Amino acid sequence: MEDDDLNEKQTFLRENILEQGYDAEEFMKLLQDKKGESGLDLLSWTMNELKDAVNEFIKNKSPEYVPLAEEEKNENTINDKENDVEDQPAPEEAYNLDKFSQDHPEGSAPQKELYGFCNVNETTEFSTKEGITVKVTSPEKVEGGIFSKSYVSYLVKTEPFEYKNRKRYSDFLWLRNTLSVIYSHCVIPPLCKKNYLDNKFNEVLVTKRMRSMEKFIQGLLIHPLIRNSEILFDFLSIEKDSDYHKKKQKYSKLTGPTKVKEIKTLEGDIKISVTKEKEMYLQNIEDNCNINEEILQKITKAYKTLMLLMTQTSEKMKEISDLWKLVYEKSTKYFDMRNTSETYNILSKVMQSWSEAEKQQMDILNIDVREYFRYIKNEYHSMKDLGDIVESNKMIYKKAFDKLYYNKENLFKQQDLMQWGLTQKDLENKLILLKNKELAFSKMLPEETKRVNMFKEFYGSYLNSIISEYERIRLLNSKRHKDNITIFIRQLSDCLTDFHVSLADRLTEFSEMRDDDTSPFPQIQEQNVDTPEGNNNNNN
DSSP states (O other), X not given: OHHHHHHHHHHHHIIIIITTTOOHHHHHHHXXXXXXXXXXXXXXXXXXXXXXXXXXXXXXXXXXXXXXXXXXXXXXOSTTHHHHHHHXXXXXXXXXXXXXXXXXXXXXXXXXXXXEEOEEOOOOTTSSOOXXXXXXXXXXXXXXXXXXXXXXXXXXXXXXXXXXXXXXXXXHHHHHHHHHHHTTTSOOOOOOXXXXXXXXXXXXXXXXXXXXXXXXXXXXXXXXXXXXXHHHHHXXXXXXXXXXXXXXXXXXXXXXXXXXXXOEESSSEEEOOOOHHHHHHHHHHHHHHHHHHHHHHHHHHHHHHHHHHHHHHHHHHHHHHHHHHHHHHHHHHTTOOHHHXXXXXXXXXXXXXXXXXXXXXXXXXXXXXXXXXXXXXXXXXXXXXXXXXXXXXXXXXXXXXXXXXXXXXXXXXXXXXXXXXXXXXXXXXXXHHHHOHHHHHHHSSHHHXXXXXXXXXXHHHHHHHHHHHHHXXXXXXXXXXXXXXXXXXXXXXXXXXXXXXXXXXXXXXXXXXXXXXXXXXXXXXXXXXXXXXHHHHHXX
């Protein structure tokens, strides 16, 4: 119980004194002033007494260090960001990863949001222009040569800039892969998978690809960060293939960020704080993505089965329509009653329009529902990919932290301060350090601690990025779901209205029909008089 009590108090002080940047020695003096030498023994304090002491201390004190982004704003400098990052003392490291980000106890000071300096993203003509649209049209087969196989190229038009060039599917795939490297902290919109079927020039496949490539580019253009990127602007604006390939070679050499300062953001700073709430939120994101991806996968498969049935139904209706048309043609040839023959004709028309309506509904369902939610499902998969990167950085940080803690634990047991890498000022407080493990850990091995803090900040930057991206997509879905399904319902309504109009026309045709002559086979009797066979029969 004593160990649990001690850990709780140490965690509380770590979060509210060390991690907030306050002078630890001054706080220790306050404790000694209140309880003498026993003031440094945390077991002599109740938790409420410690909370009161902390609140009293921080009322008239300022932190020794300022969160990175705030320091930059105070100095109002941009060009010296990278130097500031190197020189900025890192927040003191907690030595228990799980307890580091616990909720603050009631009555404690709230944790400040920490920021790290990074690169300011470039801007282009797309940055401030609204209503940009991209259309992928006019597929053309390009015959292969000694360097490549035959492929399909597509005309890519960007309005209102009137940019146009021709790209192949592999260019879009390259763009997505390259953006995934440069903007590894972002969720890159999905693109349909590469199809390895022999007939890559299949009309259905080509049309499907055009829709997928359009969705992909539009997804990039609504991303607040990526829409500003030079690589996207060059992809859409450069018309000459030779100029485009030069740019492509340049961008292909770029690597992803390995430090906070290498990340690109709009403002040149990024959140790096790691809290228990954020880690729990990450778990919720991962659970939500897994569930939604799994369910949407089942839904899109069910829609595919439904469309297959609708295709079969439409084809069967067309077959029945053709059979009724054949009956109509035969009935008129063999002098059937006029109303009877016309009934066959109207039935043929009904089945024909029904078949067309079924096919049209299937196309609407495929594009506006199945393909749309398959895109959303793949976007959840992209979110999971970003989650894997976050978890990977967390493990790197945790492994480095555990190793550092192990080394500090051994050094503290040896009580040899010369091995701790302390500054001369810290060496002057030898007695205090030897008695206080918490303070000793915060001072020893400063270079190794700084390196671990860099891992933590990089992990924190990705942790905050995935939360930001999830919120962005969640808000985006609330609008685009509504817009897309509204279009689907309207198109379906128009289709059904057209079908109902065609049925009304058939009813009108029936109402305008007059009753047939009731005399038996009048046309056949006339026919027999004029035929040679009829003449022979009369002679006989």
